[in-house]
């Protein structure tokens with residue numbers, strides 16, 4: 001008998017051989033934790049704990065910690081992760097031993113598109129150069145100059161909420177805040193007007209949402225390398241990538257246009273600019289230095305503080321992506337908290353009025369809003385927009401008696417560290433007062449922006465944006481819960497960012 005032109009017994013034999021090889025390979029890779037004495041669940045050979053994670057959501061991790069303790073091994077498909085709750089080990093991994101733990105799991109770096117050459121995904125050698133170039137964007141001095149643009153965007157946000165209040169419509173608050181953060185990143189990062197606040201379906205918002213919605217298991221390239229990480233070179237070679245062709249086209253074209261336009265500006269105009277785009281252009285590669293950097297010559301690398309044209313596109317893309325989603329998400333959770341805790345909302349309005357009066361918020365005066373700071377911290381504790389981060393183990397290393405095998409990842413379970421009942425009594429309850437004694441909380445249990453050299457680069461900008469937006473909005477409107485607004489948010493989508501399963505809709509009341 002023939003099957004697809006092959007002899008049937010031969011085809012069957014081949015198939016059985018492939019299955020047996022796959023089984024042996026999967027079995028061998030699963031032995032890694034046992035060999036190093038790391039406890040953990042006995043998980044599916046191919047899918048690891050992924051199927052259970054998709055079914056159970058956040059209960060999956062709660063269960064594993066209870067059963068296996070503060071250091072345990074888990075498999076996400078074929079990716080081995082050692083989940084760590086011990087603050088001493090976390091400090092070593094995130095801060096002290098950067099030479100061993102410099103990289104993180106990068107699921108978006110899957111093709112040779114300029115979008116993949118970004119700071120988030122970059123391997124440590126490239127990362128050092130890019131981070132050094134990009135960091136000055138977020139200095140206090142630069143942020144002070146960006147505040148004008150943020151205030152203009154926040155005024156428009158307030159007008160949009162007032163309109164929702166007047167019309168009595170239920171507001172999907174993430175849409176409003178997303179439109180705001182996209183406009184703010186356009187203004188602070190690139191000096192352009194993104195019309196997202198007049199058009200919630202603006203093409204920047206639409207394309208960014210497409211990336212985020214498609215950034216996990218629904219993406220075929222990500223799925224393949226999660227199940228078989230060894231196939232990464234093959235996936236890269238196919239060019240499927242983590243982004244659709246239209247997304248790549250859109251961002252590459254948009255950034256190329258911004259660069260072209262800026263280059264046509266007069267010299268005085270360019271000198272006046274303090275934004276991220278100008279910073280990158282000032283570091284634009286003229287060819288020579290960057291080639292030197294690639295040779296591996298240390299001295300040449302140090303002098304080569306340059307970005308290629310492709311790298312400029314990659315950084316612009318990650319700033320838009322990260323700047324939009326995380327900050328909008330934090331603001332939507334803040335609005336939910338204020339709506340469900342009217343006492344907190346009143347106290348915040350009272351502080352804004354007594355400390356700032358009619359002053360426009362700026363980089364310095366918002367530091368005087370101590371209750372605001374506590375509310376934002378507690379929002380980030382309960383709902384960290386990035387619920388986890390990771391670090392790659394580049395060489396087998398022992399910390400506090402635990403051996404972390406080379407080739408695995410340390411999983412930093414931010415969301416679960418933030419809900420540890422020993423650190424935060426009644427961890428699921430909003431309690432701004434916890435932050436009265438912030439210095440008593442171990443920083444390893446409060447990681448909304450990660451920690452160490454690879455901490456979020458946009459942290460200060462994000463905090464300024466969140467606080468300035470809240471000042472403007474709370475002066476004019478009040479968030480009010482609907483009859484079906486839950487007392488506690490417990491259902492989240494199982495993607496890389498913390499998104500509620502159902503959009504948060506609230507009533508807007510004018511003050």
Ligand code: HEM
Pocket residue numbers: 104119120121131318319320322323324326327330384385386388389390447448449450451452453454455456457458459461462463
């Ligand atoms: C509330 C808002 C934000 C939250 C909660 C957040 C959270 C995070 C977290 C947890 C990480 C990983 C850190 C680590 O592994 O230690 C990260 C990295 C990063 N974030 Fe943010 N982020 C926010 C806003 C922003 C903004 C506004 C930008 C850019 C304008 C940004 C750009 C980045 C970049 C580029 C990285 C990679 C940094 C590196 O590897 O050097 N983020 N963020």
